[in-house]
Amino acid sequence: MFDWLIVGAGFAGATLAERLASVRGERVAIIDRREHVGGNAFDERDAAGILMHRYGPHIFHTNSDQVFAHLSRFTRWRAYEHRVLARLADGRLVPMPINRTTVNRLHDLSLTTEGEVEAFFASRAEHVPEIRSSEDVVVSRVGRELYETFFRGYTRKQWGLDPSELDKSVTARVPTRNSNDDRYFTDTHQFMPLHGYTAMFGRMLDHPNITVLTGTDYRAVRDSLPHRRLIWTGPVDEFFGHRHGRLPYRSLRFRHETLDREWFQPVGTVNYPGEEVPFTRISEYKHLTGQVHPQTTITTEYPAAEGDPYYPVPRPENAALYKRYEALADAVPDVWFVGRLATYRYYNMDQVVAQALATFRRIEAEVPPRAAN
Numbered sequence: 510m511f512d513w514l515i516v517g518a519g520f521a522g523a524t525l526a527e528r529l530a531s532v533r534g535e536r537v538a539i540i541d542r543r544e545h546v547g548g549n550a551f552d553e554r555d556a557a558g559i560l561m562h563r564y565g566p567h568i569f570h571t572n573s574d575q576v577f578a579h580l581s582r583f584t585r586w587r588a589y590e591h592r593v594l595a596r597l598a599d600g601r602l603v604p605m606p607i608n609r610t611t612v613n614r615l616h617d618l619s620l621t622t623e624g625e626v627e628a629f630f631a632s633r634a635e636h637v638p639e640i641r642s643s644e645d646v647v648v649s650r651v652g653r654e655l656y657e658t659f660f661r662g663y664t665r666k667q668w669g670l671d672p673s674e675l676d677k678s679v680t681a682r683v684p685t686r687n688s689n690d691d692r693y694f695t696d697t698h699q700f701m702p703l704h705g706y707t708a709m710f711g712r713m714l715d716h717p718n719i720t721v722l723t724g725t726d727y728r729a730v731r732d733s734l735p736h737r738r739l740i741w742t743g744p745v746d747e748f749f750g751h752r753h754g755r756l757p758y759r760s761l762r763f764r765h766e767t768l769d770r771e772w773f774q775p776v777g778t779v780n781y782p783g784e785e786v787p788f789t790r791i792s793e794y795k796h797l798t799g800q801v802h803p804q805t806t807i808t809t810e811y812p813a814a815e816g817d818p819y820y821p822v823p824r825p826e827n828a829a830l831y832k833r834y835e836a837l838a839d840a841v842p843d844v845w846f847v848g849r850l851a852t853y854r855y856y857n858m859d860q861v862v863a864q865a866l867a868t869f870r871r872i873e874a875e876v877p878p879r880a881a882n
């Protein structure tokens with residue numbers, strides 16, 4: 510009899526498995542329908558020996574000292590600050606997020622102070638009485654021209670929706686800067702796991718109380734793996750047999766290529782904001798990992814409606830549908846829903862870890878430990 514069955518061996522599931530096994534001494538079975546642990550953060554060496562991410566580039570960044578300290582128990586780190594350039598239709602490469610350099614290059618200006626750049630944005634910005642959508646966020650800050658150059662096409666490709674149909678939270682993930690700072694993130698901790706994510710997951714799950722079963726779907730074992738309680742990190746609507754209809758998740762198709770040259774592009778990721786190409790971005794792993802190799806591996810992301818669920822789609826009708834599933838989830842005893850798919854939140858890795866640690870604290874408060882059961 511397992512104390513816990515955990516469905517999904519990504520950040521949510523693995524964080525909880527480790528806590529339950531090592532702090533509470535409980536017996537945990539963690540399963541994943543994929544052939545590996547790590548969830549979407551899974552990385553592996555390809556045929557050329559280059560460390561790459563099967564489900565697209567994952568860069569760790571957080572402002573949470575707690576999350577960083579927690580994960581540091583399972584990995585050493587490589588300092589890495591992600592930089593992104595946008596390739597315009599005319600071939601020019603400019604910094605993304607939009608910053609002073611972007612504006613100067615695009616408009617052939619020589620703005621030098623933050624005040625000048627702010628004044629430039631203000632002269633272009635449109636008045637939006639209430640900022641609700643992903644279009645509103647950008648046009649109210651930098652105006653329509655920069656919006657159309659950098660956000661409209663990219664977002665339409667990525668989500669299959671116009672930015673006016675998406676919550677403001679989506680494009681608000683990307684700031685606009687009046688400085689020359691060209692880092693994609695400004696978090697206090699920005700690192701890559703030194704030996705990769707999969708190695709880090711291996712250390713988290715390497716515990717005598719934890720049984721890992723990959724290539725195992727919940728449906729196949731729900732009745733044959735006796736367990737007291739369940740943690741679900743898959744899509745919440747799947748757990749309830751899509752009773753209220755399907756929650757939309759956006760998918761991607763990844764094209765991985767190893768090229769016979771040392772480098773492909775100058776930075777980790779180049780975004781392609783225009784609709785003249787069907788993909789959104791190309792990432793080159795050696796920038797992230799620091800690996801030295803005569804060849805290089807890149808991944809191109811093609812957004813797709815069908816396929817593995819990667820992104821919850823933040824818009825009001827989906828939030829309303831999720832609320833109905835959340836009500837079902839709240840009513841099932843002894844089942845905890847955690848993670849990006851199970852709580853339908855557009856979370857980064859660190860936010861998922863923070864959510865899992867908070868869930869663990871709730872479990873500690875609510876569930877008597879094994880010895881008292």
Ligand code: FAD
Pocket residue numbers: 516517518519520521522540541542543547548549550564565566567568569570725726727728742743744761819820847848849850856857858859861
């Ligand atoms: P997942 O990693 O999705 O794990 C859930 C697991 O559950 C899956 O492995 C799935 O196979 C399994 N599962 C589902 N249903 C079942 C079932 N019925 N039976 C068995 N197993 C099941 N975050 C960052 O912080 N930085 C980044 O740079 C970054 N880049 C990203 C790039 C892409 C392309 C994507 C898609 C996401 C990115 N993220 C990034 C987000 C990050 O991937 C997530 O925050 C994190 O992986 C979510 O962890 P999770 O455990 O909630 O879910």
Ligand code: UDP
Pocket residue numbers: 595605659660661663664667679680681682683780782
């Ligand atoms: N976005 C955009 N142009 C860009 C970068 C981002 O329009 O060059 C928008 C797009 O809608 C994207 C969102 O901002 O989905 C969030 O970007 P982020 O890079 O955080 O996406 P993720 O890494 O989560 O795919």
